[in-house]
Amino acid sequence: MRKEVKIYISVFALVFLALAILYFFNLQFTGFAIFQESSQADFDQGNYSNTFYNGSALVLNSSSGSLNGIYISRIFDAGENSSWLNLSWQGEIPENTSLVFSVKACSLQNCSDVSFQDVGNNKTINLSPLNLNSRYFQYKISFSGYNLTSNETNTSQILTPFVSSVSINYKAIQQQQQQSQTLLTIIEPKGEKTTTTGIPITYNVQGVNLTCWYNVIDSSNNFVIQNTTLSNCANSTFDLSSDGSYIINLYANGTSGFNYTSSSFSVQTQQQTTNQTSESQQTTNETTETINETTNETTQTPNEITNEIQQQTTEQQQVQEQPTIIQLSVADLPTLTLNPGSSQNLALNIQNTGNVALSSCKLSIQEEFSSWFNISPEEKNLNPGESSSLTLVLSLPQNLTDGERKISINVNCGETSSTKELTVNVVNKKLDIDIIDVQRTRSDRIRVLYSLKELAGQDQNVEIKFLILDQNNQQVSNITENKTIDANSEKEFRTNMQINETIEGNLTLQASLNSQIYSVFVQEPITLGAPTGFAIFEGFGTGGFVLLLGVVSVLIVVLLIVRRIRNLKKNQ
Numbered sequence: 001m002r003k004e005v006k007i008y009i010s011v012f013a014l015v016f017l018a019l020a021i022l023y024f025f026n027l028q029f030t031g032f033a034i035f036q037e038s039s040q041a042d043f044d045q046g047n048y049s050n051t052f053y054n055g056s057a058l059v060l061n062s063s064s065g066s067l068n069g070i071y072i073s074r075i076f077d078a079g080e081n082s083s084w085l086n087l088s089w090q091g092e093i094p095e096n097t098s099l100v101f102s103v104k105a106c107s108l109q110n111c112s113d114v115s116f117q118d119v120g121n122n123k124t125i126n127l128s129p130l131n132l133n134s135r136y137f138q139y140k141i142s143f144s145g146y147n148l149t150s151n152e153t154n155t156s157q158i159l160t161p162f163v164s165s166v167s168i169n170y171k172a173i174q175q176q177q178q179q180s181q182t183l184l185t186i187i188e189p190k191g192e193k194t195t196t197t198g199i200p201i202t203y204n205v206q207g208v209n210l211t212c213w214y215n216v217i218d219s220s221n222n223f224v225i226q227n228t229t230l231s232n233c234a235n236s237t238f239d240l241s242s243d244g245s246y247i248i249n250l251y252a253n254g255t256s257g258f259n260y261t262s263s264s265f266s267v268q269t270q271q272q273t274t275n276q277t278s279e280s281q282q283t284t285n286e287t288t289e290t291i292n293e294t295t296n297e298t299t300q301t302p303n304e305i306t307n308e309i310q311q312q313t314t315e316q317q318q319v320q321e322q323p324t325i326i327q328l329s330v331a332d333l334p335t336l337t338l339n340p341g342s343s344q345n346l347a348l349n350i351q352n353t354g355n356v357a358l359s360s361c362k363l364s365i366q367e368e369f370s371s372w373f374n375i376s377p378e379e380k381n382l383n384p385g386e387s388s389s390l391t392l393v394l395s396l397p398q399n400l401t402d403g404e405r406k407i408s409i410n411v412n413c414g415e416t417s418s419t420k421e422l423t424v425n426v427v428n429k430k431l432d433i434d435i436i437d438v439q440r441t442r443s444d445r446i447r448v449l450y451s452l453k454e455l456a457g458q459d460q461n462v463e464i465k466f467l468i469l470d471q472n473n474q475q476v477s478n479i480t481e482n483k484t485i486d487a488n489s490e491k492e493f494r495t496n497m498q499i500n501e502t503i504e505g506n507l508t509l510q511a512s513l514n515s516q517i518y519s520v521f522v523q524e525p526i527t528l529g530a531p532t533g534f535a536i537f538e539g540f541g542t543g544g545f546v547l548l549l550g551v552v553s554v555l556i557v558v559l560l561i562v563r564r565i566r567n568l569k570k571n572q
Contacts, residue, residue: 033169033171034167034168034169034170035076035137035167035168035170036165036166037073037165037166037167038166040053043058043071045073046071046072046074047071048069048071049069049070049072050066050068050069050070050371051070051141051143057091057164058091058141058143058162058163058164059143059160059161060158060160060161062145062158067146067158068143068145068372068397069142070141070142070374070395071140071141071143072138072139072140073138073139073140073166075106075109075111075137075138076136076138077135077136078134078135078137078170078172079135080172081133081134081135081172081173081181081257082133082134082170082171082172082173083133083170083171083172083173084103084105084132084133084134084168084169085169085171086130087101087103087139087166087167087168087169088169089101089163089167090163090164090165091161091164091165092161092162093161094160094161095146095159096146096159097146097161098144098161098398098399099142099144099163100142101118101119101139101140101141102116102117102118102139102140102142103116103119103130103132103137103138103139103140104116104137104138104139105130105133105134105136105258106135106136106137107134107258108260111138113251113260115344115345116138118339118341118342133173133258137168139166139168140395141163142397142398143160144161144397144398145158145160147159181207181256181259182205182206182207182208182210182252182253182257182258182259183205183206183207184203184204184205184252184259184260184261185203185261186202186203186262187202187203188200188201188203188263189201189263189265190264190265192267192268193266193267194267194268194269195267195269196239196240196243196267197239197240198237198239199237199238199239199240199267200235200236200237201214201230201235201236201237202235203235203250205233205252207252207259208254208255208256208471208505208506209254209255209506209508210233210252210253210254211229211252211253211254212230212233212250212252213229213230213251214227214228214248214250215227215249216238216246216248217247217249218244218245219244219245219246220388222388223391224241224246224387224389225238226347232472233252240267242267242386242387243266243267243268244266244267245264246264246266246267247264247265248262248263248265249261249262250262250263254525255506255525255527256506324355325354325355326356326416327354327416328350328351328353328354328358328382328411328417329350329351329352329353329418330348330349330350330419331348331350331351331420332420333346333348333409333420333422335423336424336425337424337425338394338424338425338426338427339396339427339428339429340396340398340399340400340426340428341396342395342396343393343394343395343396344393345391345393345394346391346392346393346394346422347389347390348389348390348392348409348411348420349387349388349389350380350382350387350388350389350411350418351385351387351388352383352384352385352386352387354384354416355384356384357381357382357384358382358413358415358416359381359413359415360380360414361381361382361388361390361411361412361413361414362375362379362412363390363392363409363411363412364409364412365392365407365408365409365410366408366409366410369405369407372394372395372396373392373393373394373395374392374395376391378390378391382413392409394422396424396426401428402426402427402428403425403426404423404424404425404426405423405424405425405426406423406424407422407423407424408420408421409421409422428455429518429520430454430456430460430517431453431454431455431460431462431513431515431520432452432453432520433450433451433452433464433511433513433520434451434453435449435511435522436449436450436451436492437449438509438526440499440529443501444499444500444501445496445497445498445499446477446496446497446498446499446528447494447495447497448466448494448495449493449494450493450494450495451490451492452483452491452493452513453485453489453490454486454487454488454489454490457488458487458517459484460484460515460516460517460518461482461483461515461516462484462485462513462514462515463480463481463482463513463515464480464481464482464495464511464512464513465478465479465480465511465512466495466509466510466511467509467511467512468497468499468507468509469508469510471505473508476499476500477497477498477499478497479496481495499528503528504529505527505528506525506526506527507525507526507528508524508526509523509525509526510522510523511523
């Protein structure tokens with residue numbers, strides 16, 4: 001009897017342990033592949049910025065004196081369109097230090113088509129689920145250290161977090177999923193255009209819950225138009241400032257996946273052709289005048305010759321007296337509102353508005369904030385009237401306090417320089433929302449399970465507005481409710497939303513939060529089908545469901561033991 005009881009208990013323990021592992025490590029039964037980085041050879045394929053590999057882990061370069069550093073990984077290639085499941089890491093974060101992981105899933109081999117997005121902080125060891133679909137993937141780690149000063153020994157030591165290994169799980173998207181993927185083809189612009197205004201963007205796009213945008217680069221790989229949204233994925237037009245050769249990159253992203261395509265075109269305006277014709281005609285006229293002058297020289301009187309010489313001398317003096325203008329114009333930068341630890345790509349548009357060519361134009365940042373920026377080393381040469389852009393990436397440190405920062409950005413050319421001020425409003429997150437689950441529990445009702453996390457250290461009264469939008473961005477359901485969350489707490493809630501029973505498929509859930517001190521907005525794609533038979537357990541969440549299975553297992557074991565005892569008594 002005791003032996004059988006031990007067997008039952010052992011079986012229960014194994015079942016419960018397996019469920020716990022599946023939950024806490026987000027393991028899946030479907031096959032997946034792993035990119036693993038755990039050695040210097042692995043990490044050296046990425047880029048260090050005030051960080052280095054010390055023989056066993058990634059750490060801050062404390063010898064520089066800076067408390068902030070960044071490591072950007074190599075670009076991982078899955079070989080085909082894949083689903084990036086989760087990122088996990090091993091390391092340690094000493095007290096008063098922090099690190100933040102950011103990721104991006106890319107369609108281009110150099111990952112230049114998207115920006116990094118924060119996915120976890122120093123309390124998140126397993127960043128899951130990522131919910132990203134693409135062929136290429138890259139991650140970034142932002143380190144923040146702490147200067148530990150000893151008054152007794154009059155010495156200081158910089159404490160640094162470290163990362164010894166990083167693992168990325170992914171799996172190929174199955175063929176049946178790819179059949180409903182986003183499709184994109186460009187019709188216009190192509191070939192040669194004769195105007196710089198009203199250039200058409202005409203394209204065919206197919207997919208679900210799509211957002212579309214585009215950019216245009218010139219023959220020097222400089223952005224002339226950056227990441228401009230195409231409203232409702234409709235056709236549009238754009239303008240350029242000058243003739244030349246260009247490439248348009250068109251992007252579409254939605255619940256059906258991400259896709260992009262490119263098209264080359266050139267602009268040769270009629271005005272330039274007319275100018276060339278006029279120059280040719282002018283040359284012909286000048287030649288004719290020269291011949292006439294030569295023919296008439298023998299008939300000119302001494303006074304006429306003297307007057308002509310004086311006129312030529314006056315014209316030469318006027319040309320020589322034309323002033324030399326060395327001038328560089330820099331476009332204003334928008335005011336940015338960012339959370340600590342976030343990143344933002346910037347393009348500084350510059351133009352030579354003088355009449356002297358400018359050489360080797362490049363960027364520099366006010367020394368106090370230079371560690372926040374990653375500047376492209378590319379230098380620009382500008383002829384009179386020519387425009388271009390210089391790119392840089394702003395990455396805010398994780399431990400910044402709220403407030404406005406004004407940063408001087410300098411454009412230095414060999415002949416002149418110009419300065420612009422960038423205003424950055426730093427706002428720490430004071431409230432966060434996580435959409436845990438969305439289910440259709442009845443034909444006319446949707447249940448949303450979500451959690452609120454208070455980050456400001458004070459009680460907050462929060463107004464939450466949920467919207468559900470269809471594929472045409474039309475509202476199909478909404479609800480507004482008020483919740484109270486205590487300081488430094490995290491709490492789960494659920495709400496029921498009424499919806500027309502005929503609405504199914506891929507939709508969008510939006511949630512906007514407003515409290516007395518903070519506002520935040522999130523948006524997630526959702527898929528609605530028929531009501532599920534397990535709606536009764538929805539409020540438990542994933543952890544509650546695991547606990548429920550454990551309780552059921554315990555009950556089964558108890559019933560088996562009771563049954564066995566009864567059988568033994570009958571046999572006695």
